[in-house]
Amino acid sequence: MPFSLNPNQPIKLRCIEKWFETEDCVSILLSAEGEQAFQFKPGQFVTLGVKVEDKTEYRAYSISSLAGEAFLQLTIKRVVDGKVSNFIVDKLSVGDYVECLAPAGEFNCIDHPPVEIEQQKKVLLVSAGCGITPVYAMAKAWLNENAAVDIAFLHIAKSAQQTIYFDKLELLAKQHTQFNLKLLLKNAESSGYPQGRLSADWLKSLVPDVNQRTVYLCGPNQFMLDTADYLKQLDFDMNQFHQESFTPAEAPEPVEQSSSDNESVSIEVPSFGKTLQANKGALLADALEQGGVPLIVACRSGICGSCKCKVNVGQVETSSSSPLTEEEIAQGYVLACSSTLTGDLSVEL
Structure with missing residues (x-):
């Protein structure tokens, strides 16, 4: 993949496929000229530049495909007032071009590999909403490499119908004994999965050996704060805890200036x-x-x-x-x- 080493210099990619994962969430495949392979670390993101109302707007999205493939897969969910995300869901078409910056991000399973405990590598991937994207990429990478990693995959969603990658997750669970799917749904209906809201008790119940695992977490900011608190309640070693979030940090407070002294x-x-x-x-x-x-x-x-x-x-x-x-x-x-x-x-x- 011919990404420039300069992260401020985007290249053009073409949308070659698009489909709905849920009613408000799409996946897109992006390809470069010559179909060269994309290289990145599972869990990383790219920054897309999309022209909306005659202005190129930039947003960061996690990669859900495997490294070495001739396309990038991104999964984008509709959000309130999401100018770029909602444009991609509603209006981006196959054949359209977007700009793309080099893959980046500290949240990945290469720079932060699972720790071996008692001669085993065991991980817990926890997500909610579109936070499933980077941890799904990590799971696929380990499975594709036949890595000796025991994977507990815990995703929180409103229902089975609103679970991103639902069919793909169930297929991975059937194909790989090392992939243990754990869904906790607000409305489980007849899905066969438990119904409830994540808590320290639910975490211990769904993943009894959580304290023997390396945890990778992604999702809405409050969800991640709550989940980290649940882990602490269970005396989890937070040195084995990694998280990602695109939730904006608090912006610096502007320096107040008087009208007569606006420096x-x-x-x-x-x-x-x-x-x-x-x-x-x-x-x-x-x-x-x-x-x-x-x-x-x-x-x-x-x-x-x-x-x-x-x-x-x-x-x-x-x-x-x-x-x-x-x-x-x-x-x-x-x-x-x-x-x-x-x-x-x-x-x-």
Whole structure:
């Protein structure tokens, strides 16, 4: 897959297939010219650029296909006020093109492999909603490699009909003895699965040996907070706990300025030949966008890393640097979406 090493330089991919997983959720297959294989770590995401109302909007989506295949599979669910997600569900068609940035993300089973306990590698994959996507990719990767990993797959959903990948999950459970499917449904009807709301008791009941497993968690923010709390109640070793979320982090609080003392700062962007003016306390990303600098800002939550830039002169106050390496931080790289202006700057994109 010819992804650029520069995460700010997207390539074009074509939608070659699209289908509904549930009534409000679709999967799409994206292919590059020449059908070259995509390489990534199971659990990672890509940032898509989709043209909506004549403007390219960027959003991050987890990959649900296997590495080495000639396509990327992404699964996107309708969300309230989701400009890009809802456009993909309703209007993206086979044959349409999107932009795509290089795969990224610390939440993956390569950088964070399962720990061997008592000569066994055992994992618990926990998800809700579209959070199923990255953990489903991890499970498929282990099964495809015939890895000696015992997989407990716990997904929380409203019903069997609203469970993403329901048929595929049941098929994996039939085909692989090491894949143990655990669904907990709000409305189980006649599905044969238990009905209830996840709690520490349910977690222990559904996965009795949870404390002997490495846990990978993805889903809505409150769901993940609750699940982490349930694990702590069970005296789980949180060193063996990994999670992912695209829920926006708290944005930095703007610096309050009085109307008579609205201090301005200067931002030099030499590579674009621009010098911008912005209010002290504004977000660097907002200032660059308003100044016409072509910056990609996808998640706006300090997670995806698409807005990474280097501060050559000056300083900013930052609220998130999670996608950046220690070396990058030492070199002056910051995330524009999580950086508040405190003085004059010179930045490099």
